[in-house]
Amino acid sequence: MRAISQLLKLSLIRISGINVIRFSKSRGNQIRSIGIILAVLYTIGSLGSTFYFMLREVSRYLVIPQLTLLAASLFIASLCWFCLLFNTAGGSHQLFLGKDSDQLLALPIPARALVISRYLVLYFGNILVILTFLVPLLLIIIQNVPALRINWFMLVPAVLALPIIPGILGIGLSLFFHLLSKSVGKMRTRVLIAALFVAGILLFLKFLGLDLAAGFSLTNIWKILRQANKLTLFSQLFVDAVFLSRVSSFLILTGSSLLIGGLFLFLCGKYFMPITDRLQRVRKSAKAGHEAYRSSRPMTALIKREFKKYFSSFLVVSNSIIGTVMLTGFVIFLLFRRDLIQTILPLTGKYAENTTAIAAVIITLMIGMTDTAAFSISLEGKTFPLLKSFPVSPNQIFISKGILNFIITGVGLVISLPLLAFIFQMSLIDITLCALLGLSYMVLIPAFGLIGNLLFPNFTFDNEAIVVKQSTASFIGVFGGMLLGFLPVLIFVSPWNTTVSLGIILLISLGLNIVFIRILSGWGNRRFLSLF
Amino acid sequence: MLKIQNLTKIYPGGKKAVDDFSLTIEPGELYGFIGPNGAGKTTTLKCCSGILQFDQGEILIGGKSIQKEPVACKRMIAYIPDNPDLYDYLTGNQYLNFICDLFEISQADRQSRIPMLAEQLEIAASLGDLISSYSHGMKQKLALISAFVHKPDLLILDEPFVGLDPKAFHTLKELMNQLCKEGSSVFFSSHVLDVVEKICDKVSIIKNGRLIRSGKIDDFRSDESLETIFLELVENESN
Numbered sequence: 001m002r003a004i005s006q007l008l009k010l011s012l013i014r015i016s017g018i019n020v021i022r023f024s025k026s027r028g029n030q031i032r033s034i035g036i037i038l039a040v041l042y043t044i045g046s047l048g049s050t051f052y053f054m055l056r057e058v059s060r061y062l063v064i065p066q067l068t069l070l071a072a073s074l075f076i077a078s079l080c081w082f083c084l085l086f087n088t089a090g091g092s093h094q095l096f097l098g099k100d101s102d103q104l105l106a107l108p109i110p111a112r113a114l115v116i117s118r119y120l121v122l123y124f125g126n127i128l129v130i131l132t133f134l135v136p137l138l139l140i141i142i143q144n145v146p147a148l149r150i151n152w153f154m155l156v157p158a159v160l161a162l163p164i165i166p167g168i169l170g171i172g173l174s175l176f177f178h179l180l181s182k183s184v185g186k187m188r189t190r191v192l193i194a195a196l197f198v199a200g201i202l203l204f205l206k207f208l209g210l211d212l213a214a215g216f217s218l219t220n221i222w223k224i225l226r227q228a229n230k231l232t233l234f235s236q237l238f239v240d241a242v243f244l245s246r247v248s249s250f251l252i253l254t255g256s257s258l259l260i261g262g263l264f265l266f267l268c269g270k271y272f273m274p275i276t277d278r279l280q281r282v283r284k285s286a287k288a289g290h291e292a293y294r295s296s297r298p299m300t301a302l303i304k305r306e307f308k309k310y311f312s313s314f315l316v317v318s319n320s321i322i323g324t325v326m327l328t329g330f331v332i333f334l335l336f337r338r339d340l341i342q343t344i345l346p347l348t349g350k351y352a353e354n355t356t357a358i359a360a361v362i363i364t365l366m367i368g369m370t371d372t373a374a375f376s377i378s379l380e381g382k383t384f385p386l387l388k389s390f391p392v393s394p395n396q397i398f399i400s401k402g403i404l405n406f407i408i409t410g411v412g413l414v415i416s417l418p419l420l421a422f423i424f425q426m427s428l429i430d431i432t433l434c435a436l437l438g439l440s441y442m443v444l445i446p447a448f449g450l451i452g453n454l455l456f457p458n459f460t461f462d463n464e465a466i467v468v469k470q471s472t473a474s475f476i477g478v479f480g481g482m483l484l485g486f487l488p489v490l491i492f493v494s495p496w497n498t499t500v501s502l503g504i505i506l507l508i509s510l511g512l513n514i515v516f517i518r519i520l521s522g523w524g525n526r527r528f529l530s531l532f
Numbered sequence: 533m534l535k536i537q538n539l540t541k542i543y544p545g546g547k548k549a550v551d552d553f554s555l556t557i558e559p560g561e562l563y564g565f566i567g568p569n570g571a572g573k574t575t576t577l578k579c580c581s582g583i584l585q586f587d588q589g590e591i592l593i594g595g596k597s598i599q600k601e602p603v604a605c606k607r608m609i610a611y612i613p614d615n616p617d618l619y620d621y622l623t624g625n626q627y628l629n630f631i632c633d634l635f636e637i638s639q640a641d642r643q644s645r646i647p648m649l650a651e652q653l654e655i656a657a658s659l660g661d662l663i664s665s666y667s668h669g670m671k672q673k674l675a676l677i678s679a680f681v682h683k684p685d686l687l688i689l690d691e692p693f694v695g696l697d698p699k700a701f702h703t704l705k706e707l708m709n710q711l712c713k714e715g716s717s718v719f720f721s722s723h724v725l726d727v728v729e730k731i732c733d734k735v736s737i738i739k740n741g742r743l744i745r746s747g748k749i750d751d752f753r754s755d756e757s758l759e760t761i762f763l764e765l766v767e768n769e770s771n
Contacts, residue, residue, distance in 0.1 A: 025545075293629045293642040301633030305619070312621030382617040385583045390634050391606035529602070530585050 003109045007117035015121070039470075044132050052136035059144045068145045070226065073239045075137060076162070077232035083126045083163040087170025092178055094122055095171060095268065096276045112269025119265060122171075126163035134159065141243075151245040158241050158250060161257035165234065168264045175275070182281055190314075298392055302400035309379070310372060310404055316379070319468045323369025323481075324412035327362055331416045334423055341423065355424035356498045357491040360434050360505070363416060367409045367441040368485025374449030374477020376401040377528075378458045378467045384532050394528035398450055398520055405446040413438040433502045437488070440509040445481050447516035452476035454520075454527045484512075533559045533686050533717040534580060539589035541575050541741075549575040550586070551741040557686075557719055557734075562712045564732035564749070565721040568766055572741040573721040574614060577690050580719070581611035593686055607635065610679035614690040614721075616671040624659035624666070624674050628681060635682035642681065649677045652703050668695040680707055687711060689720035693727065705731055729758040737765055 013019050017033035024030050059068075095118050098104075104114055138155075141148055181189035240249035268275070296304065311317060334341060380387055387397065417438060421431045456472040468474055487505060494501035534557040541550040550572045557563045567573050578584040580591055582602045591598040593605040619627055625646075632642040650656035653673040663671065672695045679687060687708070693701055708718045709731065722728055728735055729749060735758070736746035744765050745752075752761055 293625070293632065293639060293646065295629075295637070295639045295642070296633045298634045298636065301630050305622070305630055308626070309619065309621055382615075383619060385578070385613060386617065386619075388583045389581050389606065389611045391603050392634060393603050529582075532583070 003113040004117045004120075007104070007109070007113060008120060011117065011121045044128070048132045048136055051133055052139065055136055055140040056144075059140050065145060065147045068141065068148060069239055069243060072137065072141070072243065073232075073235045075133070076235035076238050079130050079133060080162065080166040080232050080234050082129060083166040084170040084173075086126065086129070087122060087167045088173045089170075090174065091122055091167070091171035092175035092279075094118055096175070096272070096279055101276065110269070111272035112265070115268045115272055116265055119268075123163060123167060126167050127160070130159060130163060148243050149245075151242055154241045154245065154250045157254050158238050161254045162234065162238055164257040164261040168260060171264075179278055182278060299396055299400065302392060302396060303403050306376070306400050306404045313464055315464050316468050319465065320372050320375075321370060321408060324366055324409055327366035327369070328412045328415050331362065331419045331423075335419050338423060354492060354498055356426055356430045356434070356502065357488060359417075359420040359424050359426060359430075360437060360488040360491065360502060361486065362420060363413060363434055363438045364441050364488050365482065365485035366412050366416060367438060367445055368481035368483075369478070370405065370409050370412070371445050371449035371477040371481045372405045372408060373401045373446035374452055374481075375467045375471060375474045376404070377450070377453040377531075378461070378471060378473060379464065381459050381461065384459055388529070388532070394525040395521055397528070398524065401450065402443065402446040405449070406442045409438075409442050409445070413442070427499075429499055430502065433499065433506060437502065437506045437509060440506060440513060441484070444484065444509055444513050444516065447513065447520055448480055448484065449473075449477040451516060451519055451524065452480065454524055454531070457531055459532060484509075533557050533561070533594060534719060535590075535592040536576070536580065537590045537592070539576065539579060539586055539591065541572075541579055541584065541586040549741050550579070553589070553738070553741065553743050555736055555743070555746060557717045559685075559715050559717055560712050561717050561733045562708060562731055563717065563719045564728035564735040565719060565738065566723070566725065566728055566735060566762060567721075567738035567744075571738045573738060574690055575741075576738070577611070577688050577719070577721060581609055581688050582606050583611070608685040610682065610684035610687050612672075612675050612679050612687075612689045612692055614694065616668070616675040618663050618666075618671055618674060620662065620664035623662055624655070627663060627674060628659070628678055631678040632681060637682050645681050646677065649680055649707075652707070653677060653700050669697060669700070672696055673700055676704060676707070680711070683711070683714070683716065685716050687716060687718045687720075689718070691722060692720055693722060693724050725757075725759045725762060737762060739766055 017036060020033040021030050024033075095115060098114075098118060101114070105111065138150060142150065177189055177193060180192070234253065237249045237253040240246040241253055377384075413435075417431065417435055420426070420434075426434070453473040456476070458467055458471045458473070461467050487508065488502070491498060491501040491505060494504070496504070534555070536553060536555040539550050539553040540548065542548050553572070553576060555563075565573055565576070575584060579586045580593070580598065582598050582605060585599070594608050596605050596608075598605045619630075622630065628646050629642070632646075637645075646659075647656065650659055653676060655670055655673045655677070658666065658670060659674075663674065666674065672692070676692070679689075692704060696704060705727065708720075712718055712733075729752075732749050734747060735749050735752060737744045749758070752758055
């Protein structure tokens, strides 16, 4: 027990950054750590309160107890799914491949204590999320549905039991995929995951009996919800225990969770070493030895490296390419549902006629929302000094990072623009201007992102997600990019006709390009050399 | 080949890591750089390789200023850091090819030099694997190949012997000697005083950012071992 509590203390110190706040000599690091704690508290508070106010509005329609129970079941089911997915995302790594595993195992600590302490960190993370959403739900039910009485005695054990089995299933799934990738390779495993994902969605739809042709009538949605609810037995057990005071449901929920949880920790502790050994095993390349070395120019080599770096991480790609994928997907969707345009456009009033401006906004927004350059310098991490030691100028490095973004957004532009031109029946001059505006933005957005990243670099991170999603530079890149993406909205209020206005927006973006590029080649170079 | 003149580097927060440091390395010289932990060795080496900017002084490589012509200077040097953080997402072969591209090594040269160096350092069989699967020593070996493959005029190494197996340790000494015989210079820091004593032509001792003593290795070891002299000098400086 002492070992477990010490290990938990260690995790708490690491996660909270409390030692940085207490002992760091750098004021900046202290403020950053306090900021992270405040940001987490703010996120929990804002999510919980937003959910509360949302439920309060919705609860006006959920006064029938049966309906409330169904809604609560669905809601609890989604929390179970969250625990499953959250633990699938990294549960097995958290348990078996902690960076400090070797150091800790060298100490007189049994492997089981290590597993239990790490599992508890994951478990408390799940509990925190469940409470963030469950508390508002319970408050709303107490206030608005007096017919439903909460069984307080069963509530606490049921909440504590709820994340155990879904979480363990998630860890098991994650472990299975990691072990599989060690034996058959990453690519084949990813293909299998994608195939399972598609099969899962198809099975889900089949299970729901979803009939798209029947349309989204209230009866149809009601039928689907009832069917979906059956998918998660656990949510039903929880609802039965807490809201209907069914002792049998309560005993099944808590008993099975304790049993499976205990068995899991026992087996994991016992097989900890063989599992970590398997996970750490290196899969030898089929191409051992030397390959034909093909020469490229330094600039090409830098660009190739950027591509390999970017596409080597699924996490980085999935979190940064979303803007281009979403809007390109939206444009393709519009192509098949042109009837929707006739329904949606009149809602925009007098702006409905200006379809060219709408096309321009879609294009600039698509490019503005994808800024891989905004975190690309930070993403170098510990290898940043290596990059600085190469015989290339900072400008060459900036260009290589910009070209990655240029090509990614370029693919979106090449697909979207012809489709938009077809959907909105644009004139040739407007198509040309939109294409030029797109090209200009493809330079403007990464240049802007690079400036942000040079201002706020972060080379010390444990997880790429911190840099890609949570760093100051990425915030600036995303929000600044979106702001710039909305620039063509000015066409709607412009006193000139659309083509002239589009031309002016193009000139403004070119002007901004010149300013940003000048900043990068002057201050940016000096800043790059002074970093680290 | 390398001329450091009155180098001063102050870190944010006011800590003077290097203080008025001067040194000259001639072509063909193998130069050792020793000092206690935190003395300023790594900072000096990083300044020489263009990774860190400095506050005062000048560093000339082949007569060119590292601050005024950084790219031209970096083309002449190879730098191996104390902790080889390489690109985990590349394979060993891809990394070496990338380095050869940056230094514009011809295809024929890379086809002949890479296999030879890889065989010498016994890492040839692993070059097709991702760097993320390499051990510390293997990364160090890969970093060494990337440095020797473009035959630099000045090789700068920070603690190059850490993590190497005895065979690789020996090979590295041979490669460094060979490079110097071909007219290049080697400037390296190390805590392995025996090696410094055996292979270096000259040595410098640094403490608290200041040069305590430098000169030919023979002048150092007239009566006592380098280790004894080093300990005495460092001790005297503390008092």
